Amino acid sequence: MNIGGSMTQVLLVEDSSQIGYARRTAQKLAEQHGFDETDAGRVALVATELASNVLKHASRGELHLRALPRANGFGIEMLAVDRAQGFDLDACLADGFSTGGTQGIGLGAVARQTDLFDVYADARGAVLLARVYPRTDRQPDLRYGVSQHSLHDDPACGDVWHLAFNDNNVSALVIDGLGHGEEAERAARAGERPFALAPFTTPVMLMDDMHRDMIGTRGGAAAIAQFDAGRGSLTFTGVGNIGASLIAADKSRGLASHPGIVGVQYRKAQPFDYAHVNGHLLIMYSDGLQSRWNLQDYPGLVHRHPAVIATVLHRDFCRGRDDVTVLVVALEAAHG
Structure with missing residues (x-):
């Protein structure tokens, strides 16, 4: 998928x-x-x-x-x-x-x-x-959710998200093109293309390919997260201000990004590996969402479907002055 x-x-x-x-x-x-x-x-x-x-x-x-x-x-x-x-x-x-x-x-x-x-x-x-789902569709539900909205309901959105599933492995992308509107969308879509073609290439190589394809655009912030179900681990690479967290029922940890602008200038992207993440939630979001949210303030929300979580976060923490994307993926050993 x-x-x-x-x-x-x-x-x-x-x-x-x-x-x-x-x-x-x-x-x-x-x-x-x-x-x-x-x-x-x-x-x-x-x-x-x-x-x-x-x-x-x-x-x-x-x-x-x-x-x-x-x-x-x-x-x-x-x-x-x-x-x-x-x-x-x-x-x-x-x-x-x-x-x-x-x-x-x-x-x-x-x-x-x-x-x-x-x-x-x-x-x-x-x-x-x-x-x-249609009655003929017997595939299990994919446990992800996304809430994405453009500033002032503009038909162009400078945020882009993309998800790929390979057996039980997951690769997730969020890009925030600089600014908003058509030029921001053009930058983000340029970065999405190499990811869509080979979403399970290593994140560092993907970031280099995205940087090459975004040259000549405004550029943007980008983050890639890849979940290896067999190892129960996550590899994360981010450049710019895409926020990301790993959430468990009793703890959460932020994922580190590097400064820079993909398509303009940044130091070589560095991957970070996180072990024992099976059963966690991966939450990635653009800076149209405030970063001060804490799921612990919502008793039981961590156990709800990722689409519910993404929508609650957007409802309560959207800044209202930029495009906004909230992507939530349940990292599980079986996605169907």
Whole structure:
């Protein structure tokens, strides 16, 4: 699996008319990615209930949409995001529960329509994740998540992410082209190309290839992380201000990058090796995200799906003055 990154599609949910728009948008996305009428109908049902739930218990929020590349086709990911207090998770999962006094079908019924359903809720708000795959897709879920947004919803994004899976091994890339807009995107895409062609080349060689291809552009910050499932180790190489952390249930450690600008000037990239990382979370992020977050401030969040973690971090720590990318990968001995 070689997964080229894409931005998160964000739909505002602030009044009842936007529920229908969310349903139609999600259904169309599914149809565009090969879902038949029945499976696209499941996507529409889930989008409707997620958007309705946001409106009922939070008054306003967002629905985040993404097509998920799969070995044979695509899945659809939907995340309901809000900043409301007092989310009663157990009640909302009960069939027929409706905080708005209407006859809701309940998130419990929605969960049965999805191939993956996960929730994190606390006093800051709630994030509900649903992934739907075609009924013919029997592949296991890939445990990664990403939240990527351009500044002011610009169609061009200066951040790029890319993921590759080879058996149980993972190679992950995040690039932040200098500035934002079309020229920043051009720089980042130039760096992505050599990675996409050979994502499991050693990180130092990849960084050299990326530097060569980014010459003549603005350049940017870049980081590559490669997980060797057999050894249970991670190799990390970074240039510039891409943040990265390894997170376990009881500890976290930041990953070291070197100063410089890929495509402009930097000293030879140095790899850092981290042992015994099986079962950890790898979190990589551009500087559009504040660096002062700590998952220990969110009890239980480390055990939630990586897509939920990425979305919570974006919701609470986006700076709002640059493109932002948060990539979260569960480092496990089996990815399917």
